[in-house]
Amino acid sequence: DEDGFSDVFEFEFLDEPPLPCYNIQVCLSQGPRNWLLLSDVVKRLKMSSRIFRCNFPNLEVVTITEAEFYKQTSLSQLFSCATDLEAFNPESKELLDLVEFTSELKTLLGSELHWLHP
């Protein structure tokens, strides 16, 4: 792996409730990865999407339809609670921007990271 961190557990410590993280496969050539909604991220960082994307060009942003987002997220047992997904429309063709949930983004959001070799 490019940075040697794939086989360690990463524990993220935060002092405010974490933003929801979604495990989603965005293209067929790679498996599911973890993403945050860009709208959640910019709200917490109190900046616009445009400024976020200019300042952090290395953080990957992808676009997905709300319907596809809903379909994949609702399959997860972790989102078994109806209120988790009630804000999303399973039929919507609207596009959602997702930003990849990397260690860099976690740090940017104020988390402290702790790595552990299992």
Added chain:
Amino acid sequence: HYFRYDEHVSLCLEKLRSPQSPNPLCPSQQKYVRCSVRAQIRHLRRVLCHRLGLSLQHVQILFDNEPLPDHMTMKQLWLSRWFGK
């Protein structure tokens, strides 16, 4: 072993002070933790020990006042205690 692509769970840790605790003041106020669903209670214990500067026998993770087994994964914990909540 691509843990970083696993689904993640978020936990909110609440400190339960033991009467014989040598250091009743928590050095860290951070109480939310997020990690892979494949991480086990023993991994979380090790991380907490490291952060709190305590030895392993001084840190226990409880749910409803019951100690959680070391080999329980976060996914098992989630499904057995929080499913649908």
